[in-house]
Amino acid sequence: MPSADVKSPPGPPAASKMHDIPLHSLHQLLAPITIRREHPKASFTNWGLSYTCRPLSVFVPESEYHCRLIVELARREGKTVRTAGVGHSPSDLACTTEYMLRTEKLNKVIEVNTEKRFVVAQAGIILHDLHATLGQYGLAMRNLGSISDQTLGGVVTTATHGTGMNFPVLSMDVLALVILLADGSRVRCSRDERPELFMASICGLGATGIILEITLALEPAFMLKEIQENQPFDDVVRNLDSIARQAEHVRLWWFPQADVVRVSSSNRTNEPRNPVGTWLWHSIVGYHLLQFLLFVARYVPVLNIWLGRFMAWLAGDRMVSVDDSHRIFNIDCKYPQYTTEWAVPYDRAQACLRDVRDWLEREFADPSGLRPHASFEIRFSAADDIWLSPSNGQLSCWIGVVQFKPYGLNVPYRELFSRFEQIMVKYSGKPHWAKSHPLGPDELRRLYPRFDDFVRVLEEVDPQGIFRNPYIQRHIFGKQGAEYGPRVFKKLP
Helix, strand or coil: CCEEECCCCCCCCCHHHHCCCCHHHHHHHHHHHECCCCCHHHCEECCCCCEEECCCEEECCCCHHHHHHHHHHHHHHCCCEEEECCCCCCCCCCCCCCEEEECCCCCCEEEEECCCCEEEEECCCEHHHHHHHHHHCCEECCCCCCCCCCEHHHHHHCCCCCCECCCCCHHHHEEEEEEECCCCCEEEEECCCCHHHHHHHCCCCCCCCEEEEEEEECEECCEEEEEEEEEEHHHHHHCHHHHHCCCCEEEEEEECCCCEEEEEEEEEECCCCECCCCCCCCCHHHHHHHHHHHHHHHHCCCHHHHHHHHHHHHCCCCEEEEEEHHHHHCCCCCCCEEEEEEEEEHHHHHHHHHHHHHHHHHHHHCCCCCCCCCCEEEEEECCECCCCCCCECCCEEEEEEEEECHHHCCCCCHHHHHHHHHHHHHCCCEECCCCCCCCCHHHHHHHCCCHHHHHHHHHHHCCCCCCCCHHHHHHCCCCCCHHHCCCCCECCC
16 A cells, blocks of 8 residues: 555634634634643643743644644734643643643644655644554654654654764755645745755744644665663773764763763664663562662762662663564653753864763762763764754764653752763863753854744744744844743752
8 A cells, every 4th residue: 555644624713814814813713722720730730840831821723723823913912822732742842921822732643654755743743653654654753862752843853862973964855844834824945945944943943833644755664783881981982983883873971970871873774673671670579669769869979879879780780672673762751850961063062072971970089079960861963954953064973961850859959960961061062952051142043054044034924023922032133031940840940
């Protein structure tokens, strides 16, 4: 069967007709999809339990028509609209005090074409659900990040990455978008049709408009064989290039407390499925044991050094696993967390990693030093040409650090992240857009040659700033003040 189609409903009225709807009628039309103020979903908290907001109104549209009504209301009342998926971004990227559009019901697969190997889906579909549908047609995404809990739209607008020296960020697999612009018009864009809007939108932070449909390139479904084994940090860094190229997909988990790196190497295979887990990460006992130890270390920080060594020891055995691609690509992130991640130019990665190790050794030697959790994740992505992609024009090494929040409780992280980010900046690192970072337009302009083109497109398609929340105003337009500050939406100060 060459293709499968799910027909879209008849198109909504033209934008000009929206202007004719009386204001009171707009409110009536939106009432069925408006979350009541007393409902828990009237507030928004991200998955990491680190940012929260209470929008003026929260809408859950079920159709493109509903989306147009929301944009029209915002235009009339001078409000902004922020599109939010499941809230997996560990930053305030999705937060707003005005109108929030939740995409949970904009989650349909519109077309699967098995001959040309692409899918057309609404932006609100969660990757787990997309994998299940694609599997029915023998298709799969060619690369993935560490999780599939987020929406396809969220992945695209932040240039989310997986790992692999020959695999760029996931947005490079986008063939076309259908976007609802601030003026209510519905436009299609691609590299051949409205290319500037397309290049601005496939890492557009949701600021160019509401993405309605995404056409994504696929490949035949495949299995991956993953081999995991521990190696000393010095050996890994010294041989980084050969290790990073020894398989299609290589990622590293570094336990600095033990000076050990867990090397994961995955290749496509025809071997039969043979999933293998460890009791530490794949059992109820391991889940609760680690969380309890992290909880204790919250009060006795020195235990984090012992815990990092313990985790490295538990994961020390060589492990070989064969499974569906998305099951190998994805890992269980376990607990809510603070996280920051930066892409440094690959040719500076070895020096950067050594610098980070030297800094951490100084912290560990200081009785009052910082005590990070384990582990640091290190991944790779090929160069691309997306305007705001951190891998624009460069082969990248991504270095990320997390601080887990056992039982949702706060842990120290600000000073740790600040010192880590100073090293990343020293090596021309670029932050992951979905994660918190301190850079403003002046710094970003130096890192991204097409930054001003991005701003120009935003001003052209959204001159009133309908799609600009505090995150966009702060990082892209340099707005300052209490309402734009980096901690305005912090759940706990």
